Amino acid sequence: MIRISRPKSIPSVLRKKGRRLTRADEKEYQRDPQAFRDGSKRFAFDRSVYADASVKKALLAAQHDKCAFCESKPLPVSDGDVEHFRPKAAVQQAVSTPCERPGYYWLAYAWHNLLFSCERCNRRHKKSLFPLVDPQQRARIPTDPIETEQPIFINPAEEDPSAHISFREHVPIARNGSRRGKRTIQALGLDREHLNEARETHLKLLNHIFLLTRLPGIPPEHRTSAEDLLRRMTTDQAEYASMSRIAVATWQAQ
Numbered sequence: 232m233i234r235i236s237r238p239k240s241i242p243s244v245l246r247k248k249g250r251r252l253t254r255a256d257e258k259e260y261q262r263d264p265q266a267f268r269d270g271s272k273r274f275a276f277d278r279s280v281y282a283d284a285s286v287k288k289a290l291l292a293a294q295h296d297k298c299a300f301c302e303s304k305p306l307p308v309s310d311g312d313v314e315h316f317r318p319k320a321a322v323q324q325a326v327s328t329p330c331e332r333p334g335y336y337w338l339a340y341a342w343h344n345l346l347f348s349c350e351r352c353n354r355r356h357k358k359s360l361f362p363l364v365d366p367q368q369r370a371r372i373p374t375d376p377i378e379t380e381q382p383i384f385i386n387p388a389e390e391d392p393s394a395h396i397s398f399r400e401h402v403p404i405a406r407n408g409s410r411r412g413k414r415t416i417q418a419l420g421l422d423r424e425h426l427n428e429a430r431e432t433h434l435k436l437l438n439h440i441f442l443l444t445r446l447p448g449i450p451p452e453h454r455t456s457a458e459d460l461l462r463r464m465t466t467d468q469a470e471y472a473s474m475s476r477i478a479v480a481t482w483q484a485q
């Protein structure tokens with residue numbers, strides 16, 4: 232996970248249609264809050280608005296086509312998801328606790344609540360999970376402040392994930408025992424098998440390139456191109472940049 236800089240300008244589909252739909256949902260909820268809480272009534276969120284092509288395009292550009300959580304680039308094999316950091320339809324404090332309805336329905340079309348993610352991170356792992364340090368502080372209606380909530384998941388659009396998540400070789404670990412780092416890794420499956428395998432392969436390749444840059448007698452043009460490749464593989468644009476930066480810094484220090 233790396234820090235994401237989401238553009239300040241809100242896509243017009245969210246500003247116009249999104250706000251209209253949010254107001255309609257808020258009114259519908261006010262008419263019968265209990266029905267939405269017991270699940271007998273559910274919101275019909277309009278995916279064509281929050282996941283409009285313009286929204287997705289803006290998120291992909293800000294995130295360099297990478298999943299906000301695992302830093303994979305899913306587009307060659309799947310569409311990926313426009314995901315809600317605060318879940319819109321239902322919310323769960325932990326896998327073992329019941330789903331509470333409705334979720335943060337008033338943030339379904341809120342630009343500041345949207346991220347691009349791979350389907351694995353979103354649908355297999357994050358789902359409706361959104362643990363808070365103190366679940367009693369959870370906002371349940373639009374007038375409840377979300378600013379006083381203390382989310383456990385790291386939001387890469389609001390804080391630097393490297394303060395909480397580090398890597399031991401290709402495996403993510405909590406930095407300095409960070410509780411939030413540990414819970415984020417666990418809940419989002421950031422140490423899942425296939426992801427670890429992909430990062431391990433990536434790291435081996437990176438290490439070979441690093442060794443090339445240090446190889447005695449290597450022709451200068453090859454050294455330059457290896458150095459250039461090493462630099463590009465640690466920029467924000469590169470897959471698994473958070474891991475690669477830590478690895479290169481470690482090798483350089485040895």
Ligand SMILES: [Zn+2]
Pocket residue numbers: 298299300301302303348349350351352353
């Ligand atoms: Zn992912």
